[in-house]
Amino acid sequence: xxxxxxxxxxxxxxxxxxxxxxxxxxxxxxxxxxxxxxxxxxxxxxxxxxxxxxxxxxxxxxxxxxxxxxxxxxxxxxxxxxxxxxxxxxxxxxxxxxxxxxxxxxxxxxxxxx
Amino acid sequence: xxxxxxxxxxxxxxxxxxxxxxxxxxxxxxxxxxxxxxxxxxxxxxxxxxxxxxxxxxxxxxxxxxxxxxxxxxxxxxxxxxxxxxxxxxxxxxxxxxxxxxxxxxxxxxxx
Numbered sequence: 001x002x003x004x005x006x007x008x009x010x011x012x013x014x015x016x017x018x019x020x021x022x023x024x025x026x027x028x029x030x031x032x033x034x035x036x037x038x039x040x041x042x043x044x045x046x047x048x049x050x051x052x053x054x055x056x057x058x059x060x061x062x063x064x065x066x067x068x069x070x071x072x073x074x075x076x077x078x079x080x081x082x083x084x085x086x087x088x089x090x091x092x093x094x095x096x097x098x099x100x101x102x103x104x105x106x107x108x109x110x111x112x113x114x
Numbered sequence: 115x116x117x118x119x120x121x122x123x124x125x126x127x128x129x130x131x132x133x134x135x136x137x138x139x140x141x142x143x144x145x146x147x148x149x150x151x152x153x154x155x156x157x158x159x160x161x162x163x164x165x166x167x168x169x170x171x172x173x174x175x176x177x178x179x180x181x182x183x184x185x186x187x188x189x190x191x192x193x194x195x196x197x198x199x200x201x202x203x204x205x206x207x208x209x210x211x212x213x214x215x216x217x218x219x220x221x222x223x224x225x226x
Contacts, residue, residue, distance in 0.1 A: 010192040031213055042204055042217040043157065088156060092213065098162065100145045100208050103216060 002094045005072030015114050020077040021108035030092055032072045033102065034064055038085040045075075049059050062090035079112045086110070117141070118218035126224045128136065128194050135190040135221045137205030143217050146188045147215065148180060149204040157204055192223075200225045 003026040013019050013037060023032065031050045035043040047056055049065035056063045064074040076083055086107040093101035118139045127133040137146065144165050160171045163182045169204035177199070179191040192199055202222050206215040 023224070030182075033214055042220045043206075043215075044212045048214055087155075087206060099213075100213075101147075101162065106156050107154075109154065 002091075002103055004089060004091055004103045004105040006089055006108055008108055010108060010109050010111075012111045013079050014114065015081060016078050019079050019083070019110055021074050021087050021089075021110075023072045023074075023105050025091050025103075027071045027091075027094055028069050030069075033070075033090045034063060034072075034074055035088045035090060035104075036085050039087065041085070043088060054070070076110075079110070081112050081114055084110060084112050117215050118202075118205060118207055118215075120135075120218040120221050122221060123219060124224070126226060127192075128199065129224050130194045133192050133193075133195055133223065134218075135203050135205075135223070137190070137218055138186050139190045139205075139207045139218075140186070141207055141209070141216060142185065143165070143207035143209040144185065145208040146182060147199070147206040148188070148190050149206065150199075151202045151204055151220070152176070160190070195223070195225045197225050198204050201221065 005090045007022050030102045031048055033048045034046040036046050037043045047063050052069050053067045054065040060077045086109045088107045089105040090102040093103045121136050148160045151157045159171050160174045161180050162218040177193050181189045198217045202220045204220045205218040
């Protein structure tokens with residue numbers, strides 16, 4: 001079945017260091033989405049990438065979608081303590097009856113030491 | 115503000131005692147999802163409604179049931195909670211043409 005793999009599982013950084021999480025799908029994706037979940041909170045949509053090779057930026061966050069539309073990355077420049085949380089990538093679940101369903105990666109738990 | 119609301123935020127139940135979690139939305143989205151999320155894991159889809167059509171995941175235990183009486187409300191019933199059902203339960207919504215999902219704050223379930 002379809003799999004979305006995310007690495008690393010955990011990342012500890014000092015405040016000010018950069019952070020990157022990588023996402024790989026076993027199937028080609030029509031789009032990929034990124035969500036952030038703060039500790040004790042719920043997933044919050046960050047961004048969606050649709051085009052092959054697409055790069056989008058949100059302040060210190062840079063999102064990329066691979067040329068083959070099977071991988072993606074999220075890069076945070078100069079992390080801050082407010083960046084703490086779990087970052088999930090998610091792609092549409094394959095299959096004719098799976099309208100609107102998402103397959104989530106395992107998530108990368110980011111901790112930032114002040 | 116349009117939003118997804120879950121009640122209660124925390125629920126404590128006893129082993130085997132039925133429990134119902136609720137979700138309501140003011141987004142007028144036609145798709146609603148229930149997820150189970152355990153610590154340090156990704157949300158796991160239990161089932162979803164596309165309008166009134168119910169779609170169960172193949173590995174969702176029979177112990178979990180759902181009802182959607184109207185567009186705005188959706189309920190998750192756990193008929194006989196076991197210790198392994200302790201988790202965060204997340205409700206999410208979406209609509210046709212919108213690929214993203216909007217999550218509610220979740221209900222944290224504790225089974226004693």
